[in-house]
Amino acid sequence: MRKIGQNAVRIGAALVALILVSATLLGWVYLRDDGGVTKVAEIGGPFALVDHHGKSVTDRDYLGKPTLVFFGFTNCPNVCPSTLLEITNQLEELGPDADRLNVLFITVDPERDTPQQLALYLSSFDPRITGLSGAPENVFAAMNAYHIYAKKVPLNDGGYTMDHTATIAVMNGKGQYVDAMHYQAPTATTRAKLHRLLGLGNS
Amino acid sequence: MYTNTSRLHRFAMSAAILLNMSVVAVAQQFKANSIVIEQPWIRATPGGAKVAGAYMTITNTGSEPDRLIGGVLPQAGRFEIHQMKMDGNVMQMGEVQGGLEIKPGQKIEFNPNGYHVMLMDLREPFKQGDILKGQLRFEKAGAVDIEYRVEGVGAQGPQQHSH
Numbered sequence: 001m002r003k004i005g006q007n008a009v010r011i012g013a014a015l016v017a018l019i020l021v022s023a024t025l026l027g028w029v030y031l032r033d034d035g036g037v038t039k040v041a042e043i044g045g046p047f048a049l050v051d052h053h054g055k056s057v058t059d060r061d062y063l064g065k066p067t068l069v070f071f072g073f074t075n076c077p078n079v080c081p082s083t084l085l086e087i088t089n090q091l092e093e094l095g096p097d098a099d100r101l102n103v104l105f106i107t108v109d110p111e112r113d114t115p116q117q118l119a120l121y122l123s124s125f126d127p128r129i130t131g132l133s134g135a136p137e138n139v140f141a142a143m144n145a146y147h148i149y150a151k152k153v154p155l156n157d158g159g160y161t162m163d164h165t166a167t168i169a170v171m172n173g174k175g176q177y178v179d180a181m182h183y184q185a186p187t188a189t190t191r192a193k194l195h196r197l198l199g200l201g202n203s
Numbered sequence: 204m205y206t207n208t209s210r211l212h213r214f215a216m217s218a219a220i221l222l223n224m225s226v227v228a229v230a231q232q233f234k235a236n237s238i239v240i241e242q243p244w245i246r247a248t249p250g251g252a253k254v255a256g257a258y259m260t261i262t263n264t265g266s267e268p269d270r271l272i273g274g275v276l277p278q279a280g281r282f283e284i285h286q287m288k289m290d291g292n293v294m295q296m297g298e299v300q301g302g303l304e305i306k307p308g309q310k311i312e313f314n315p316n317g318y319h320v321m322l323m324d325l326r327e328p329f330k331q332g333d334i335l336k337g338q339l340r341f342e343k344a345g346a347v348d349i350e351y352r353v354e355g356v357g358a359q360g361p362q363q364h365s366h
Contacts, residue, residue: 074249075323077256078287078315079294081249085357120251124356149293156298157281159323167292182292184316 043169043177044069045145048138049106052118052131059175066197067102068181069169071148073109074121079166079183080105086187087168088126090194097198098128106132108150108164110139170197231361236344237265238305243351244361245322246315247331255279255329257320257337257351258313258361263305269343272302276337276351280324287316302342315359329353 048058068087072080084105091098105122107113110133113121118131133139143150150164170179170193178197181190195201233240243259257276263269274282284299303318305311313319329335333353338346354362 074252075254077246077254077319077321081246081252082315082357082359084249085355117251121249123251124249153296155283156300157283161285161296161321163293163295165292166289166294183289183294 043145043147044171044175047132047142047145049132049134049142050115052115052122052133054115057132062102062104062171063175064173065100065102066173066178067104067171067175069104069106069146069171071106071108071143071146071150071164072166073107073162073164074113074117075109075161079164083166083168083183084122084125084129086190087129089187090190091126091128093191094194094198097200098126100198101128101194103129104132105129106142106146107139108143108148109162110134110136172197233347233349235341235347236269237263237267238269238341238344238347239264240339240347240349242361243337243349244354244358245329245335245351246358247333247353247356248325248328249356250328252328253323253325255322255325256315257322258315259339259349259351260310260312261305261339262310263307266307267343268304268306269341270302270304272340272342274320274337274339276322276335278326278329278335279322280326281322283321283323284318285321286318289316331355 044059046059048056051057070083070087072083074080087103091101091103094101103126105118107118113131113133115131115133118133122129122131132142134142142148146169148165150162152160152162154160166183168181169177170181172178179193181193231242233243239262241260241262243257245257246255248255261271271284273284276282284303286297286299288295288297298321299318303311311318331353335351335353336348337351338348340346352361354360
């Protein structure tokens with residue numbers, strides 16, 4: 001009797017250990033997978049900024065339509081004007097269909113890019129592009145939400161230029177990240193992505 | 204009569220084309236010592252922009268290295284030699300320290316995605332079609348007067364104007 005009891009305790013303990021190990025392993029895998037998924041879904045999120053007309057806005061103001069989100073600065077000689085021109089050409093080609101899209105140009109340089117400066121700059125591009133700036137901490141929060149890297153690069157004679165992520169985040173109408181548009185992607189690729197986003201037939 | 208007019212017309216056309224081509228060639232190439240600078244151009248500036256990129260091709264036809272050490276454009280408060288690089292999805296900008304060496308026989312193409320002249324503290328906007336006079340300074344070839352043509356805001360290279 002005692003022997004059987006001892007064995008039962010041993011088997012029970014082994015079973016409990018096995019269950020614990022399996023649960024831990026399963027849990028780890030589950031968390032890891034979940035972590036991966038969450039990471040992708042994390043791109044985007046709440047922000048509170050000021051648009052180039054001087055109006056306070058949040059991410060919620062742009063829900064209901066897909067949104068392209070591009071970060072840059074106006075003291076940028078290449079990537080920013082090239083990207084804004086590419087978007088301008090795409091919007092013009094889309095015509096009225098582009099009204100069903102938000103395009104946000106968020107500065108990574110709020111010190112120099114005031115809403116007024118953004119308004120001047122954006123006057124050279126499609127009027128449907130909205131410029132966003134704001135208090136530095138709010139701009140940094142938006143950069144973090146969109147996983148944007150930006151760094152000041154000091155210049156020998158004073159002042160600075162900036163390194164920054166040049167990818168456009170494509171968000172759906174619910175504010176969920178769905179795609180990315182990379183710098184210097186072929187125009188046809190960008191066009192196809194925009195058509196898909198707006199539910200238009202293939203061009 | 205008809206053939207004469209047509210011949211004359213053709214002659215005038217060829218003369219005009221030749222003249223046009225030679226003007227373009229003169230306007231787009233600048234030389235000093237063994238340095239040849241071709242097709243300098245600047246990007247037009249969006250509203251309120253205080254910076255612009257300037258680009259050209261520089262060839263060293265000599266047997267000694269030379270070095271681009273700076274330059275002047277009256278419309279810009281600062282003239283710096285920068286390099287743009289992509290590291291994955293991140294655009295990186297940086298000053299080229301100590302000027303840019305051009306080895307014997309080397310041809311360096313400045314363009315929006317590589318070496319470029321960073322014009323800063325602009326005193327006026329640059330409009331497409333403008334011609335701007337400036338100067339490049341080399342260690343050995345000295346100061347070279349050049350003319351930039353202003354291209355569109357998002358231009359990736361100089362337009363061919365020989366038509």
